[in-house]
Amino acid sequence: MSSRLSDVASRRTILPAGASVVDTLTAANVLLNGPTGVIAVQTDDGVERDLTWVPDAETEVALIQRDSPAGLAIIRHSTTHIMAQAVQNLFPSTRLAIGPPTAEGFYYDFLSDRNFTPDDLVALEEEMRRLVADGQLFRRRVLTSLADAEAESAQEPLKQELIATHPVPWRFEGDPYGDDALSYYDNLSYDGERKWTDLCRGPHVLDTKYLGVFTLTHAAAAYWRGDEKREQLQRIYGTAFLDRKALKTYLTEREERLKRDHRKLGEELDLFTFDPHIGRGLPLWLPNGTIIRDELEKWARETERSLGYKRVVTPALAKEDLYYLSGHLPYYTDDMYAPISIEDETYYLRPMNCPHHHMVYRARPKSYRDLPYKVGEYGTVYRFEKSGQLQGLMRTRGFTQNDAHIYCTDEQAEEQFLEVMRMHEMYYQQLGITDFHMVLAVRDPANTDKYHDDEEMWTRAEAITRGAMEKSGIPFILDVGGAAHYGPKIDFIIRSVTGREFAASTNQVDLYTPKQFGLTYKASDGTEKTPIVIHRAPLGSHERFVSFLTEQYGGAFPFWLAPEQIVVVPVTDTFDEGAQAVADELYAAGLRAEADVSDARMQAKIRTHSMRKVPVTIVVGARELEERTASVRLRTGGSWTAPLDEVKDYLLTVARDRRLVLDTP
RNA sequence: GCUGGCGUGGCGCAAUUGGCAGCGCACCUGUCUUGUAAACAGGUGGUUGGGGGUUCGAGUCCCCCCGCCAGCUCCA
Incomplete structure (x- = not known):
């Protein structure tokens, strides 16, 4: 989609002081209508401004065209305001939350005693068309004080909360734009009457006549501020495009994309199935799917063998002591199946293989000559996922990981981690996977109860991970707060045909659990030292990886993976x-x-x-x-x-x- | 888990206001003996996800349960 859109930065202009952008552009015969029409401008500090903006000094700006990604986002943002206006017209007791544009459209969240039905959406769409047909102007208004804003939003408790909890001090004077400006957008009829208003950063289109075509797609629940302990809101989704043809193209492309859904192809190609008698999220791999699994596993074993890995087999459950030692109890309890009591002892299904592998390491004394000690296992783990989170093979309650743990010295850690990254590159390249990105997930220092509390260890582990990543030259995104309880993670993120993102592979540098488990090796100087553990799973789990490959190839697997060749x-x-x-x-x-x-x-x-x-x-x-x-x-x-x-x-x-x-x- | 939408032979779908459960593919049987993306004919297969209720009568209406789908991650 984005390839057809023009580059925002390609058109620039210099605006004189004291005149509105729209006046300057009109005088220069710059079009506001049509696909290349200008919808807003962007100053060099990255802030987008309305066409009603009046610069107080000569300013060079980039022109945002309607057909650019930024332009389309503005159209969608203005459309969602019209939707919220329609909702409050039809259901006056509805209160407003937030309504941003998204990658594929827009939504608006409402605090409502009514759960919107598909019929409501039809009526709302009609009301929106009426509002657009009547015509309205979007006008920005900056308030002069906090008290004004409180009065303005007296009927809107969630808006009041947004105003009160804003992370930076509000600006009131002059004509400020950006996150810190306390501004409202009024929807005015052509004779100047205020029909609706909303606390909003903007920017917006000048007039409803610059909106494109829109449709409301579905309603769902969402929690206020994404927090399930807070109010449950009603969210209405819709999308907007410049014209009917673009909307139609989007809908057909989406339909084509969904034909590749691994759940559909898995059914058609007899790869796997689910049975309510077995349990939700617990897949049955059929013979065809098992072939793909076995081929991948064989490949991983060959690859690991060539890199000096040894294979082990460990059980799928263990006594609770093990998980206290590993920290899964208490840090990971919410994700674990309930305990099993037998002969006065308590067992848990394993949510990860690592504690078992640590016990393998500990079973025999180790010397520095044994390091790096690499043990691998296609280990099956069980995790409790909330029923609504399950999704075909992408997210299950039981799955088998391409797992291995590398026990090494401090000096070896970076090199070993790099070897793991190179292994990923090899796999991904051979499978033709190009559509992925990487995330370095570190701990959120402000939220300490999710992670072990050894400050110095975190610093070292993050330094090793970051150092290896920078050395590898592979670009990554930083995710603060996404780390495992025992260390920072490097995840390879892929996208399913439904647009959802999943970690296909996860790798960690762990200084914490070796110490917890009392893992040691005899160093060359005769002292006992603690190894570093690298957790790695380049092919992730069979379940997620095979579902991703199914979607990637649209079911037409490469010859070596094809169940029926x-x-x-x-x-x-x-x-x-x-x-x-x-x-x-x-x-x-x-x-x-x-x-x-x-x-x-x-x-x-x-x-x-x-x-x-x-x-x-x-x-x-x-x-x-x-x-x-x-x-x-x-x-x-x-x-x-x-x-x-x-x-x-x-x-x-x-x-x-x-x-x-x-x-x- | 929560909100909404769904659930009809293996798969994809139909069944007017509550009024005889049907079609295509697949499968089975037979006819045909054909050179690179659909030969023809006949046939088997359903307690309409499960349970309860309303009704002369329920796939259709009501309640409970099971399962599936979407969203809850895009921060005015």
Whole structure:
């Protein structure tokens, strides 16, 4: 979408002092209408201002066009004001919360005794159209005192709270713009009557005639300030675009995107299923899905073996003492399944594998010569997720992680962490994953009860992580407050087709738990030292990673991952036996091949298997059987005929090399 | 968890104000023997997610439960 929008900064102009922006632009014959029309300006301090703004000194500004991302956001912001006005017109007892534009549209939150129904949305949309048809002006008004604002918002308790709890002192005088200006936006009829008003930073369009097309999409609940202990609000979502065509394009693109939803494809391709008798969030991997899992796991084992990892197997539950030692009790209790009591002892299902691996480390004495000591396990963990948070395979209550722990000396830590980052690069590159970003999650020093309290350890762990990240040159975003209770995290964040973000991989530098567990090694000088632990899971969990790959490939997996690689189709049922023999031979060579000897025409079979995203179809008739050749047809369109042995070797090579693309040889 | 919306053979859907549970695909059987994205005919399959209620009569209305979807992360 953004590629079609023009660059905000590309048009600049110098505004004289003492004249409104709109007057200056009109005098210069600058268009306000149409896609490239100017909707607002941005000063060099990054603050956006209305066209009614009157600079008190000559100022150079960037012009914000309607078709820029910033311009569209302003249109959506103004549209949500109209929506809120419509809501208060139709349901006068409704109180206002906040109403920002979003990446895909806008919403407004309301404190309301009414839960808005789909019918309400229809009525509201009608009311909005009426308001726009009548025509209104958006006008900014800066208040002169806090008392004025309190009076102005006397009927709006949530607005009063926003005013009272504003993090920086309000500015009142002159014509200030930005987060610290206490301003209201009035919706005025063309004869100047104030129809509605809202506490707002702005900017807004001059006039409803500069709005685009809009639609209200759905209503849902949201908590005031995102806090589930606070008031539950009614949120109405909508979206707006410049014109009908852009809206339609958005809706079709969205529909196309949702066709790739792993839940839909998982059903169609028989990858996994859920059964209420098993429990919510507890997936059943079907044979096809299990193939993908096993292939990924095999790859990870080979990779880890080449880097000196050893494999271990540990149980899925343990006594509570272990989790007190690890700090999961109490720091992680909310995410754990309830305890299990047996023979007067209390057990918990494990929410993480690390405590078990620490016990593996501790089971035998270690010397510096054993380090780095790397233990890996595809370990299954169980976490309690609130029912409303579950989402297909992306978010489950039981999942299996590509987990490993690296125990190393202080000196080795940065290098080991870098090796882990390089491992990610290798995996992602080979799988063709480019759409992701990284987050360095550190602790929020103001909220200490979520984290262990050794100040010095936090400083060191954050220094190691940050140092390795900077050395790797991979760009990252900082998330204050997102750290694990035992250390800072580096997460690889991916996006599902529904637009939600998930951590595909998570890695931590941990100085805390080795000390808790009393892990030591004999250093070269003969002293006992505490190792550093690196937690790493480059392929995350099978559940999340396979769902991400399913969406990424739209179900058309690379040959090596495809659950069904080859279907052999006889030209007529005369050749059923021959087709079966070909399939058997390919299967025996290690390929996932089967013959389709069902009662259907060849063309129908080809269509069926193409739709099931099977990468290779081999057609067998008299010629092929006589000459021992294979007529190969790729799902992507290519085709060729070659001796069967050659085709077999070629496909085995493609699978063995884990090639992303299968092409004609 | 909370708010809203959903739940009809394996899958996708239909069923007027409450009035005979239907269609397509898949599946099974048969006919046809066909060269790279849908041959034709016939057939099996449902306590309409589960339970309770209202009614002469419930897929449809009411209540409870189970499950699925969206949102609760975009901070005037």
